[in-house]
Amino acid sequence: MPGNRPPGRGAAGKTMKSATKSKVGRELADVDFGRLPSYIGYQLRQAQSAMFRDISRTLRETGVTPGEFSLLTMLRANPGINSITLTRIYQLDKATLSLSIKGLAKRGLISSTRHANDRRYYALELTGDGRVLLRGVTRRIEQQERAMDAVLKPGERARLLDLLQRISRAFDR
Amino acid sequence: MPGNRPPGRGAAGKTMKSATKSKVGRELADVDFGRLPSYIGYQLRQAQSAMFRDISRTLRETGVTPGEFSLLTMLRANPGINSITLTRIYQLDKATLSLSIKGLAKRGLISSTRHANDRRYYALELTGDGRVLLRGVTRRIEQQERAMDAVLKPGERARLLDLLQRISRAFDR
DNA sequence: TATTGTTATACTCTATAACTATA
DNA sequence: TATAGTTATAGAGTATAACAATA
Numbered sequence: 122m123p124g125n126r127p128p129g130r131g132a133a134g135k136t137m138k139s140a141t142k143s144k145v146g147r148e149l150a151d152v153d154f155g156r157l158p159s160y161i162g163y164q165l166r167q168a169q170s171a172m173f174r175d176i177s178r179t180l181r182e183t184g185v186t187p188g189e190f191s192l193l194t195m196l197r198a199n200p201g202i203n204s205i206t207l208t209r210i211y212q213l214d215k216a217t218l219s220l221s222i223k224g225l226a227k228r229g230l231i232s233s234t235r236h237a238n239d240r241r242y243y244a245l246e247l248t249g250d251g252r253v254l255l256r257g258v259t260r261r262i263e264q265q266e267r268a269m270d271a272v273l274k275p276g277e278r279a280r281l282l283d284l285l286q287r288i289s290r291a292f293d294r
Numbered sequence: 295m296p297g298n299r300p301p302g303r304g305a306a307g308k309t310m311k312s313a314t315k316s317k318v319g320r321e322l323a324d325v326d327f328g329r330l331p332s333y334i335g336y337q338l339r340q341a342q343s344a345m346f347r348d349i350s351r352t353l354r355e356t357g358v359t360p361g362e363f364s365l366l367t368m369l370r371a372n373p374g375i376n377s378i379t380l381t382r383i384y385q386l387d388k389a390t391l392s393l394s395i396k397g398l399a400k401r402g403l404i405s406s407t408r409h410a411n412d413r414r415y416y417a418l419e420l421t422g423d424g425r426v427l428l429r430g431v432t433r434r435i436e437q438q439e440r441a442m443d444a445v446l447k448p449g450e451r452a453r454l455l456d457l458l459q460r461i462s463r464a465f466d467r
Numbered sequence: 468t469a470t471t472g473t474t475a476t477a478c479t480c481t482a483t484a485a486c487t488a489t490a
Numbered sequence: 491t492a493t494a495g496t497t498a499t500a501g502a503g504t505a506t507a508a509c510a511a512t513a
Contacts, residue, residue: 147379155371161442164458169342171465172335198328206320241471241512269334272464284454285337291445292344414489414494
């Protein structure tokens with residue numbers, strides 16, 4: 122792996138007109154992050170943004186967002202699930218989920234059929250197209266996960282997953 | 295700590311009209327998450343959302359968002375920093391940051407003064423009001439961080455911070 | 468009355484493009 | 491020409507409120 126320092130993009134690498142580096146065009150290495158790096162909230166956000174930016178780029182050509190991937194995966198594992206159950210899982214408003222579901226249905230990736238016993242519910246399911254697309258998306262997602270393993274030492278993935286799960290639960294509501 | 299299972303909100307606790315629990319009104323415990331829980335990307339997002347929701351509630355009365363807290367902290371530690379350097383840190387577009395800065399300036403929390411040597415730059419700084427407000431916000435942030443420590447065993451905070459930092463760096467671009 | 472779901476609306480966060488000013 | 495910064499605009503993703511259908 123190349124060097125540890127942030128890549129000197131932009132101003133950093135350019136010719137300097139004076140011997141003492143001018144304060145204007147400050148290098149990243151000169152920046153004081155204060156207590157920020159010691160905060161779990163901060164580091165969690167940075168790591169999540171970085172991974173999210175990366176996977177969004179990778180999934181762009183599939184037309185599926187990371188959130189939609191998660192939703193499709195839940196539908197594959199739980200055919201017939203309804204949107205209220207999904208709101209509890211994702212802690213999203215039913216109106217928000219309704220829009221996501223509409224988007225996936227409009228693209229023919231999922232179907233929504235009224236429940237026979239209780240006609241207030243719609244049973245959600247992957248279509249054939251949805252299943253096929255999900256396979257490709259899952260392959261890309263798991264490629265990224267394997268790239269993560271290149272950064273982690275043996276056992277660290279399991280420890281990290283455990284820690285993250287405990288944080289989620291701590292704020293369960 | 296109370297039980298490990300997700301709290302049985304909503305449909306779960308209600309009276310059941312039949313002995314065999316109807317599939318409609320599925321409990322969270324019945325849901326199959328597939329491979330989702332084994333993905334770092336997924337768990338990272340869940341943990342980050344949970345922490346973010348919590349801290350947003352806490353900060354609401356201060357009128358400062360988590361992102362603004364981070365920005366104010368950077369300005370306290372680096373008085374005179376300019377917005378281009380901040381875009382490199384946060385990997386945000388300069389237009390995006392321009393809006394955040396305008397918002398903080400309009401509330402009198404930061405000042406923006408043109409640099410004498412190179413008048414293209416604006417040196418950003420906290421105002422007195424900004425400094426006072428930041429103290430209160432930091433207190434709340436650090437309360438949340440201490441709440442995290444109640445969930446973590448000794449040494450786990452350091453290990454988690456290290457793992458998260460390595461993930462951020464892995465996707466540095 | 469309560470629950471599932473939709474639609475209208477608005478707010479936040481973000482990027483892209485076009486611009487001004489300064490170098 | 492290149493860089494710092496602003497503004498206009500648009501697209502995600504989200505919530506709230508009001509509504510319809512069903513129980």
